């Protein structure tokens with residue numbers, strides 16, 4: 001399955017190369033585990049699987065996801081199905097895809113909601129504003145009208161940053177001055193969107209540490225204001241995670257979920273991270289949640305088209321790809 005996906009992706013050409021290059025640092029961690037096996041022409045034995053286990057943990061996959069993956073490989077070895085490196089790579093790929101499968105749900109605008117309201121939350125510098133800018137472009141390209149709400153009233157440059165994205169994509173930005181009430185800005189934006197018949201409101205918020213309870217309470221207020229406007233809003237409450245932080249994301253997911261009831265994730269900066277394995281740890285953690293938490297998009301660079309829908313097959317294929325593949 002992985003090999004098939006690989007050839008499909010090859011056909012996609014440049015984008016696939018960029019995506020694979022973007023995952024370079026984490027791929028190197030995985031390759032350490034697999035590469036050691038290849039280079040030494042080693043038999044697949046307990047020692048070899050120990051090395052692989054160390055590499056998976058090093059990529060921040062976490063104990064639960066790693067243990068599951070290694071157990072699957074051990075079963076394969078015991079049944080003599082995993083006898084060489086190619087079979088190991090294949091089985092590992094299948095197992096990793098299986099773990100991520102619950103997180104693969106496409107981001108879709110429900111056009112019966114007008115406006116469809118998307119709230120972005122996260123810690124400082126995670127990539128919220130950039131991801132919303134990229135998303136604005138994507139939604140415009142899909143034919144939706146979009147309005148950006150500059151709910152980050154805390155950082156001086158935040159409004160300008162959003163306006164740059166707005167101008168680039170011909171998307172209006174609703175903003176007030178620095179220090180304004182964030183919930184009021186977002187309320188303004190919702191009213192404006194309804195008056196103008198806009199399809200989607202993308203609401204940015206200021207970065208905040210999940211430990212600051214008063215700032216988390218502010219998010220709950222924003223959510224209340226949105227739901228007073230439309231009881232079903234916000235339709236998406238998305239936590240933007242910085243992939244560089246690896247498994248530290250787990251605490252953020254739990255805290256932001258408690259504050260606003262997350263509906264999905266965007267994982268930004270995969271291109272800079274050696275710990276993208278944390279996605280597996282998040283999958284393991286959120287598997288126990290009432291509903292699995294989708295990863296709608298991953299960010300693999302700073303350009304507008306560097307926000308890509310999350311495709312577990314593509315992700316795993318890129319992680320396990322050899323240097324020359326693609």
Ligand SMILES: Nc1nc2c(ncn2[C@@H]2O[C@H](COP(=O)(O)OP(=O)(O)OP(=O)(O)O)[C@@H](O)[C@H]2O)c(=O)[nH]1
Pocket residue numbers: 122123124125126127128129130131152155158205206207208240268269270271272298299300301302306
């Ligand atoms: N390489 C890379 N850089 C990214 C990506 N996403 C965002 N960035 C960069 O990360 C930095 C922070 O991004 P912002 O979008 O400003 O983050 P933020 O969460 O809005 O930050 P605050 O509003 O200050 O909390 C910027 O320099 C972005 O260009 C990504 O996917 N890859």
Ligand SMILES: [Mg+2]
Pocket residue numbers: 128129130152158204205206207
């Ligand atoms: Mg921002």
